[in-house]
Amino acid sequence: MTAPTTLAAAAERAEAPAEPTAPEHPADLDGLRIDERVALRYADLPPQERKGADVLLEHFGDLATYSAAELASLAGVSKATMSRLFRNLGFEDFTQVREHLRRLRQHGLPVTLGATADLDAHVEAEGAAVQRAVAALGVHLDAVADLLAHAPRVVVVGLRNSYPVALHLRQQLTQVRPHVTLLPQPGQSWSEDVVDLGPQDAVVLVAFRRRPPGVRALAERLQAAGTPVVLLADPTARALAAHATWWVECPVQARGAFDSYAAASSVVAVLADAVLARRGRTGEQRVASIDSAYRTLGEVEAR
Missing domain, CATH: 3.40.50.10490 (Glucose-6-phosphate isomerase like protein; domain 1)
Structure with a gap:
């Protein structure tokens, strides 16, 4: 009786709707700001990554003042989830995100890159x-x-x-x-x-x-x-x-x-x-x- 039960459970799992996942290699993200990338990909992100994305948008103006771990804590998700989010937005890691923000600042976008200067x-x-x-x-x-x-x-x-x-x-x-x-x-x-x-x-x-x-x-x-x-x-x-x-x-x-x-x-x-x-x-x-x-x-x- 164990085998049929296992097969039935497997069938149910196969029929259940899969949790949405973002493509491994995002397309058409080059040239977009990180907030624009979030807007473009948001509907395809898993629920946990959406929490992380919400935090990115909420703190866009001073994003570079946080660490990846601090952003994960603010979102209530794991550091691994934030890492997946960065990759789904077209970045290898948070270091690339910081560099992206630095380039935006060099072009005049008002983004805080560090603590307020004395x-x-x-x-x-x-x-x-x-x-x-x-x-x-x-x-x-x-x-x-x-x-x-x-x-x-x-x-x-x-x-x-x-x-x-x-x-x-x-x-x-x-x-x-x-x-x-x-x-x-x-x-x-x-x-x-x-x-x-x-x-x-x-x-x-x-x-x-x-x-x-x-x-x-x-x-x-x-x-x-x-x-x-x-x-x-x-x-x-x-x-x-x-x-x-x-x-x-x-x-x-x-x-x-x-x-x-x-x-x-x-x-x-x-x-x-x-x-x-x-x-x-x-x-x-x-x-x-x-x-x-x-x-x-x-x-x-x-x-």
Whole structure:
């Protein structure tokens, strides 16, 4: 009687629905962030691995600050389960996950890679970035400042994270010289404004990482038109720099999750000072006229 019973049990097990398992070799995961990989594979993951996946999503912003064992503990699963999850997401192990997160951070994604930096370390890192950026500007300062001081028309371009820096630079330059334009204007495209630019004009292209694809096309068009281009950008813009006349490299990598634009702001200040010096008496008179207008129109508080 034992054999039939065993055979019947085996038949029942064979008919029972199998627990879903993820394919051993995930496909189409290259180029996806880890959270996108989780979203793509979630429905195929076994229940225990789903618990691990939930923890990955919940802690995506500071994932690299945990160990694989700590993540397993948070999910209430074994370390072996987390290891299987990493493989099902296209990683060999958690070391590869950390490297993946590091690459995301290098491209500007706000991901915490370690414990929060202390203030002294932050100041030291910011100071080093400013020194590096100002040194990069110093190599081209005379040529760039001469161009921005005397070109009939200056156009400053910036999108996304680059826009505030571009806006600040335009505001500084327009105090010492006329005909400085900021692109794009809110809600507008830039094609109408750049189509007439030529060798006599000057463009400052502010293009920090996580740039839209159109920035490269713009740089190529300006190069083809013979328009001098000053590229203000971080080290990831090396390929873009091939289409610029001058490249001022400004580090933005910070010790925390978010990029820092302290170096870029310092470069703007140095550059604006140099342009003012080259505008001479004309620049000083414009500064005085604008200051008088500020007070007349009540745009700044009384001194």
